[in-house]
Amino acid sequence: MDLSRRSFFKLVGTTTATASLVGVGACKAPLASGEALRVRYTKEVHTTCTFCGVGCGLICHVRDGVIVNAEGDPGHPINEGTLCSKGASHYNMSYVFDRHGRPQPNPKRLTKPLYRAPGSDKYEEKDWEWALAEIAAKIKDTRDRNFEETATVDGRAVTVNRTKAISWLGSAFCTCEENYLFHKMARAMGVIQIDHCARL
Ligand code: SF4
Numbered sequence: 001m002d003l004s005r006r007s008f009f010k011l012v013g014t015t016t017a018t019a020s021l022v023g024v025g026a027c028k029a030p031l032a033s034g035e036a037l038r039v040r041y042t043k044e045v046h047t048t049c050t051f052c053g054v055g056c057g058l059i060c061h062v063r064d065g066v067i068v069n070a071e072g073d074p075g076h077p078i079n080e081g082t083l084c085s086k087g088a089s090h091y092n093m094s095y096v097f098d099r100h101g102r103p104q105p106n107p108k109r110l111t112k113p114l115y116r117a118p119g120s121d122k123y124e125e126k127d128w129e130w131a132l133a134e135i136a137a138k139i140k141d142t143r144d145r146n147f148e149e150t151a152t153v154d155g156r157a158v159t160v161n162r163t164k165a166i167s168w169l170g171s172a173f174c175t176c177e178e179n180y181l182f183h184k185m186a187r188a189m190g191v192i193q194i195d196h197c198a199r200l
Contacts (some may be wrong), residue, residue: 038101039069046073049087050173053198054078056087066103067091142166143189167193 042061049056057076061069070090074081095103113131114123126134146165150157168186170179179196186194 042068049083049090051086053172053196056083058083058087058090060090066095068095068097068101068103139166139189143191147190162190162192164192166191167195170194170196172196172198 039061042063045060045062047058047060049058056079057073059071059073060067061071068091070083070088072079072081072083072087079087092106094106094109096106098104112125113128115126115131115134116123142165143163146163148160148162148164151160151162152158166186166189168182168191170182174182183194
């Protein structure tokens with residue numbers, strides 16, 4: 001094959017781009033033999049990606065309670081089989097696979113709260129009970145110190161019952177019902193700056 005320098009770079013670029021697109025499901029390529037082996041003897045579970053508000057459909061391959069593979073669902077009307085890089089990384093969140101393909105807990109996954117004290121240059125592990133109590137105390141203190149019962153509008157005092165010292169960010173990891181409850185709780189505390197990570 002007669003290959004000029006220019007044609008060589010074009011070929012490498014095209015091959016790399018195609019491999020990347022297949023990886024996130026943009027091209028409907030048949031499974032390579034390694035992938036086919038990985039999904040053998042697994043159960044297919046159809047679900048929705050929770051990383052952002054797009055709501056792409058996922059097919060997870062599960063063996064012995066462990067996700068060993070995740071792909072875009074070609075029958076899903078939103079993503080039609082594609083996934084972004086976050087969605088495509090689902091099966092590596094909790095587990096990584098050794099050279100024999102056996103799942104091992106992902107050592108990079110955080111399972112405990114990390115706390116950096118004011119002025120400190122390092123994080124320390126805390127338990128959930130401590131973290132939740134600390135967060136609750138700080139929210140209450142911030143709200144109480146900055147609560148406004150009234151504000152002046154057009155020279156008149158009007159009731160506002162709000163705090164502008166706290167902002168609340170919802171999560172695409174939560175269900176609609178959970179986000180509804182978060183919203184109610186924030187409003188009840190007088191928080192008026194409420195947003196959601198899917199808008200960012
Ligand atoms: S994170 Fe990516 S794959 Fe998941 S829903 Fe959003 S766009 Fe889809």
